[in-house]
Amino acid sequence: MEQILPENWAIMHFGLIFCITCAQMLVVYVLSDSSNPPAGLGLYTVYFMAALLGWIAVTLQQGPNPPMAVDVPSVASILNSYILFMAAGQRAGMTVGRLPLGIVCLLGSLSVFFLSPTRMFAVQNSAAALFFTCTGALCAWRAWRQANVGDGIIAFAATLMMVGIPIALYQQFAMEDIAQAQSIAFGVHSSAYVLVAIGFLASVLIEYQQHLSHLATEDPLTRLLNRRGLEDALYISLAQASRHELPTSALMVDIDHFKQVNDSFGHEVGDQVIRQVADFLDRLSRNTDVVARTGGEEYLLVLPDTGLGAARVLAERIRAAIGDHPLLVENQRIPVTVSIGVACTEGDVNLDELSQEADRALYLAKRGGRNRVASVEASSLRMRTGS
Numbered sequence: 001m002e003q004i005l006p007e008n009w010a011i012m013h014f015g016l017i018f019c020i021t022c023a024q025m026l027v028v029y030v031l032s033d034s035s036n037p038p039a040g041l042g043l044y045t046v047y048f049m050a051a052l053l054g055w056i057a058v059t060l061q062q063g064p065n066p067p068m069a070v071d072v073p074s075v076a077s078i079l080n081s082y083i084l085f086m087a088a089g090q091r092a093g094m095t096v097g098r099l100p101l102g103i104v105c106l107l108g109s110l111s112v113f114f115l116s117p118t119r120m121f122a123v124q125n126s127a128a129a130l131f132f133t134c135t136g137a138l139c140a141w142r143a144w145r146q147a148n149v150g151d152g153i154i155a156f157a158a159t160l161m162m163v164g165i166p167i168a169l170y171q172q173f174a175m176e177d178i179a180q181a182q183s184i185a186f187g188v189h190s191s192a193y194v195l196v197a198i199g200f201l202a203s204v205l206i207e208y209q210q211h212l213s214h215l216a217t218e219d220p221l222t223r224l225l226n227r228r229g230l231e232d233a234l235y236i237s238l239a240q241a242s243r244h245e246l247p248t249s250a251l252m253v254d255i256d257h258f259k260q261v262n263d264s265f266g267h268e269v270g271d272q273v274i275r276q277v278a279d280f281l282d283r284l285s286r287n288t289d290v291v292a293r294t295g296g297e298e299y300l301l302v303l304p305d306t307g308l309g310a311a312r313v314l315a316e317r318i319r320a321a322i323g324d325h326p327l328l329v330e331n332q333r334i335p336v337t338v339s340i341g342v343a344c345t346e347g348d349v350n351l352d353e354l355s356q357e358a359d360r361a362l363y364l365a366k367r368g369g370r371n372r373v374a375s376v377e378a379s380s381l382r383m384r385t386g387s
Helices: 004-033 043-059 071-092 098-113 117-146 149-173 179-216 226-246 259-266 267-284 308-323 351-367
Strands: 247-255 290-293 298-304 327-329 331-335 338-346 372-377 380-387
Touching: 004 043, 004 267, 043 071, 043 179, 071 098, 071 117, 071 179, 098 117, 117 149, 117 179, 117 327, 149 179, 179 226, 226 247, 226 290, 226 298, 226 351, 247 259, 247 267, 247 351, 259 267, 259 331, 267 290, 267 298, 267 308, 267 327, 267 380, 298 308, 298 351, 308 372, 338 351, 351 372
Parallel strands: 338 372
Antiparallel strands: 247 298, 247 338, 290 298, 327 331, 372 380
């Protein structure tokens, strides 16, 4: 087998970089919903496309080709590192630091016209290390906050740059071995780029999976839990209630005469009424309570470690808060009332049976004239008329 020449290694390296970039971008665009694309997708796309141009310039520098009039790879490295920082900031929802780092990027890029290739090597790698350090901080923060390993991989790529580039600069200035310094820098940049590509793909895939999980457990209109999400959220609480014989209460809330709201104001206004009532329930409930939307205009609140009396107090507070203040929807005030059924059990909790009991109480409240709270405990029913 003949020896592979350096220029052939460069072509093979670019081919690998090109395939990795195209594959991950294809997957990202197939998975991304056009109506809700991943945050930062546009800037990350610019980064990967511009980086490919930079790698092409690096490849063309190898072999017997005459040197370029301008050190394009160095400029591309500085610009791409700054674009990566902006993309990470957009994905994390932060824009801090763009202006000062943009000035550094501009000065570093313009220095190519005034510095020798050796000094430009130091400027390019120092600027890239700075931008990657800031990128790593943003991605590490997002990885921790969003529980996203993909952003952690990008943060690791930044760490690799933070460690590798000083070693390359040490070889250049302390050891005066520019060839070794260039080899280290080339390896660090290549590894970091591949890690960024893998990390971004992993980040989007994890975000997509989290989005699907939310769709399975959340009501898309109100962002409250649906029935499946309710069961998942209550798993530990209901187990504790069963183990310690604690009371568990449920509130079934229904918007009175909701069909009339839809008929009079339209379905869009009706949807806003549903959302505003959901906001009321979410604000008035405790941190330990679980709120879910179980039907068109019906909501279910489950109150762990709460007896019937305390549950009725909360129900009356909800009824009064909604009924006493007309909802403001599209600059018009719409009077809305709710009827609430309350049920309570102790010890072992069957969520289906508890919600059925609350529904029985709700039926009694509606039969009594609506805008009322009715409660049921065991077989007994009690109703209290709202003021």
